[in-house]
Amino acid sequence: MKLTLAIEKNDATTAARAGVLDLGRAKVETPVLMPVGTYGAVKSLSPDDVASTGTRLILANTYHLFLRPGHELVAKMGGLHKFMAWDGAILTDSGGFQVFSLAKLRRITEAGVAFKSHLDGSDRFLSPEIAMEAQRAFGSEIAMVLDECPPAAADRAYIEASMAMTTRWAARSLEAMKGSENNTFGIVQGGFHEDLRLRHLDEIAAMPFQGIALGGLSVGEDRGVTEEIVAAITPQMPVERPRYLMGVGMPEDLVQYVAHGVDMFDCVIPTRNARNGQVFTSEGRLNIRNAAHTEDARPLDEECPCAACKAFTRAYLRHLYLSDEILAHRMLTLHNLAYFRGLMARVRGAIMAGDYAAFVDRFMDGPEARKET
Amino acid sequence: MKLTLAIEKNDATTAARAGVLDLGRAKVETPVLMPVGTYGAVKSLSPDDVASTGTRLILANTYHLFLRPGHELVAKMGGLHKFMAWDGAILTDSGGFQVFSLAKLRRITEAGVAFKSHLDGSDRFLSPEIAMEAQRAFGSEIAMVLDECPPAAADRAYIEASMAMTTRWAARSLEAMKGSENNTFGIVQGGFHEDLRLRHLDEIAAMPFQGIALGGLSVGEDRGVTEEIVAAITPQMPVERPRYLMGVGMPEDLVQYVAHGVDMFDCVIPTRNARNGQVFTSEGRLNIRNAAHTEDARPLDEECPCAACKAFTRAYLRHLYLSDEILAHRMLTLHNLAYFRGLMARVRGAIMAGDYAAFVDRFMDGPEARKET
Numbered sequence: 001m002k003l004t005l006a007i008e009k010n011d012a013t014t015a016a017r018a019g020v021l022d023l024g025r026a027k028v029e030t031p032v033l034m035p036v037g038t039y040g041a042v043k044s045l046s047p048d049d050v051a052s053t054g055t056r057l058i059l060a061n062t063y064h065l066f067l068r069p070g071h072e073l074v075a076k077m078g079g080l081h082k083f084m085a086w087d088g089a090i091l092t093d094s095g096g097f098q099v100f101s102l103a104k105l106r107r108i109t110e111a112g113v114a115f116k117s118h119l120d121g122s123d124r125f126l127s128p129e130i131a132m133e134a135q136r137a138f139g140s141e142i143a144m145v146l147d148e149c150p151p152a153a154a155d156r157a158y159i160e161a162s163m164a165m166t167t168r169w170a171a172r173s174l175e176a177m178k179g180s181e182n183n184t185f186g187i188v189q190g191g192f193h194e195d196l197r198l199r200h201l202d203e204i205a206a207m208p209f210q211g212i213a214l215g216g217l218s219v220g221e222d223r224g225v226t227e228e229i230v231a232a233i234t235p236q237m238p239v240e241r242p243r244y245l246m247g248v249g250m251p252e253d254l255v256q257y258v259a260h261g262v263d264m265f266d267c268v269i270p271t272r273n274a275r276n277g278q279v280f281t282s283e284g285r286l287n288i289r290n291a292a293h294t295e296d297a298r299p300l301d302e303e304c305p306c307a308a309c310k311a312f313t314r315a316y317l318r319h320l321y322l323s324d325e326i327l328a329h330r331m332l333t334l335h336n337l338a339y340f341r342g343l344m345a346r347v348r349g350a351i352m353a354g355d356y357a358a359f360v361d362r363f364m365d366g367p368e369a370r371k372e373t
Numbered sequence: 374m375k376l377t378l379a380i381e382k383n384d385a386t387t388a389a390r391a392g393v394l395d396l397g398r399a400k401v402e403t404p405v406l407m408p409v410g411t412y413g414a415v416k417s418l419s420p421d422d423v424a425s426t427g428t429r430l431i432l433a434n435t436y437h438l439f440l441r442p443g444h445e446l447v448a449k450m451g452g453l454h455k456f457m458a459w460d461g462a463i464l465t466d467s468g469g470f471q472v473f474s475l476a477k478l479r480r481i482t483e484a485g486v487a488f489k490s491h492l493d494g495s496d497r498f499l500s501p502e503i504a505m506e507a508q509r510a511f512g513s514e515i516a517m518v519l520d521e522c523p524p525a526a527a528d529r530a531y532i533e534a535s536m537a538m539t540t541r542w543a544a545r546s547l548e549a550m551k552g553s554e555n556n557t558f559g560i561v562q563g564g565f566h567e568d569l570r571l572r573h574l575d576e577i578a579a580m581p582f583q584g585i586a587l588g589g590l591s592v593g594e595d596r597g598v599t600e601e602i603v604a605a606i607t608p609q610m611p612v613e614r615p616r617y618l619m620g621v622g623m624p625e626d627l628v629q630y631v632a633h634g635v636d637m638f639d640c641v642i643p644t645r646n647a648r649n650g651q652v653f654t655s656e657g658r659l660n661i662r663n664a665a666h667t668e669d670a671r672p673l674d675e676e677c678p679c680a681a682c683k684a685f686t687r688a689y690l691r692h693l694y695l696s697d698e699i700l701a702h703r704m705l706t707l708h709n710l711a712y713f714r715g716l717m718a719r720v721r722g723a724i725m726a727g728d729y730a731a732f733v734d735r736f737m738d739g740p741e742a743r744k745e746t
Contacts, residue, residue, distance in 0.1 A: 039692070039693070039696040039698055040693075041693055041698050041700045043698065043699065044700065045700065046680075046684070046704075047684065068695065069667075069688070073667070073668060073692075083692075084689065085684040295446060295450075297450060297451075307421075311419075311420065312458055315442070315450055316450070316457065316458075319412070319413065319441065320413075320414060325412055325417075326699050327414045327417065327418065329699055330419070330703070
């Protein structure tokens with residue numbers, strides 16, 4: 001089914017908005033952060049673990065699943081939801097970002113992008129049509145168009161040409177999705193040039209996408225420039241369609257971009273940082289490896305309802321982490337997912353209460369917006 | 374509290390027996406296989422996962438916990454059960470076996486054994502008194518005496534001298550456990566010499582241990598010799614005390630040693646082999662890496678009630694395994710634990726039905742006693 005986004009509240013003090021994104025299989029409260037399940041699993045967690053944090057929508061990577069186990073196999077196994085035993089909703093990216101950041105020896109033409117797999121060096125090819133075919137095979141509720149992600153340092157002329165091709169690829173992606181019951185999001189590029197971003201938004205918003213994403217803003221330039229771009233673009237984005245800022249971010253990023261009217265985010269930080277021992281808590285970040293936790297009988301976060309915080313002390317989790325026990329990765333990941341889910345629930349609550357600007361100020365002055373100590 | 378072993382049934386056709394081992398915190402049906410939780414966690418599983426397989430008694434390694442995080446810390450955190458959030462019972466080994474197989478540069482004297490930690494090369498010392506102090510700190514329901522595990526190839530004179538010292542160490546261990554509410558098991562050594570084994574059993578059985586273990590039989594010599602030794606010793610073991618064969622074994626080993634009257638086993642096979650992709654099923658062993666499972670939509674075992682078999686296909690688990698996803702290790706471990714738990718339940722059922730010899734014959738002719746194909 002085609003999604004609907006019901007806006008329940010527009011904040012009076014900022015451009016933030018709270019809504020419910022109905023994806024058929026799941027109704028998702030927005031703003032939402034999607035955890036990343038690269039290979040069809042949120043790393044270290046079972047579907048039950050993911051669901052236990054209140055998560056109803058995850059992201060899976062087309063690039064990775066295209067290479068292994070392949071979209072044909074996933075289709076044979078009944079689609080990605082059934083394959084991974086996930087009863088929530090799934091957004092799949094197009095693979096473009098990974099081709100441009102992970103794969104080797106890529107060669108871009110109007111037809112698509114030829115590359116060598118980072119797994120085995122084999123020659124592969126991704127086109128808008130193939131990216132959409134793969135995502136139709138997965139059966140994800142939301143498919144992303146294939147776009148080119150130019151390097152942050154690319155010059156203006158390159159970015160303009162790339163943007164134009166991304167628009168043509170967007171049209172081909174839509175054509176390839178014809179007849180599908182699922183949703184397709186367009187992606188706005190344009191580097192860090194405000195005028196190019198606005199021009200590209202016009203082109204993408206003119207097409208019948210169910211949602212619009214901002215790509216290429218999670219890497220490269222400094223944080224201030226990124227926020228200026230987002231602040232300039234979001235007021236021009238159609239209000240009735242979900243707005244998705246790709247690859248963002250840290251807690252303070254999420255809190256601030258929501259103020260500009262972003263509805264959706266995805267980020268590997270909750271999961272990847274957990275595997276590095278970084279834990280997000282209501283009192284700030286900590287690293288479980290730190291000797292300060294050696295004899296600490298407290299949970300990771302006294303205020304957290306997750307299974308890790310209910311069962312285990314910091315001392316035990318530190319011991320597990322230092323002993324390379326898999327349970328440490330699972331428990332830290334579960335906790336971080338619960339933290340980010342709780343953060344987004346607080347964000348949404350503040351919008352519903354009509355006082356989001358004050359929430360942002362408090363948050364940015366508080367311990368959660370600070371670096372690990 | 375001191376344990377009780379209530380024998381519910383002595384098989385008429387073999388020396389097998391079925392009982393209930395009451396350890397206070399848990400009543401454990403015997404024969405039982407204890408999964409191994411080396412560092413205070415059954416590798417890759419949470420306590421809930423372990424409990425979901427019906428497991429009520431696990432083994433933890435004193436050597437590992439002594440080195441990291443140290444028994445003093447575990448005591449400060451309220452003991453091992455609380456530290457690892459496990460509400461079942463725990464048997465701890467003495468550390469002896471690991472000192473003799475893992476540690477470097479060990480030097481054995483009457484006082485104890487000096488060694489270098491395999492973790493950081495630091496100089497450490499383990500004596501009967503220290504091994505018991507550590508196990509008292511852990512608060513395990515069952516502590517094992519410190520014994521010397523002579524190399525399988527040691528000559529008879531060495532083994533005799535070693536046995537005599539192990540007996541003296543056993544007396545010191547008992548002395549060190551005086552006043553403890555928990556249980557202590559003695560360990561019978563004697564290499565692969567039947568007469569030495571019997572002599573040592575006399576010495577150990579004469580002491581007030583709550584249970585008696587057979588050590589040094591899981592390594593070295595061939596399987597036939599080991600079974601001959603066990604067959605010769607078990608008829609002489611006190612009937613009222615639990616009999617524990619250490620470090621055994623594969624499904625066919627468990628089935629056969631139960632026939633000789635063994636009540637307890639521990640083994641890393643269910644957990645370690647899972648991490649290598651080996652899966653035990655009612656139709657035999659398989660390796661999940663095998664290409665035969667690529668498109669297999671069946672669970673690991675159609676007859677298994679575990680969470681892995683309820684949720685996932687072989688195709689998905691193979692994909693996860695090949696993608697180095699932690700969830701693969703957890704699910705294969707969970708399944709193998711459930712398989713072995715189910716096997717021991719079938720073993721016990723056959724004893725209770727009074728027809729264990731027929732069960733052994735069927736089992737040894739069936740697919741479960743065969744090597745992976």
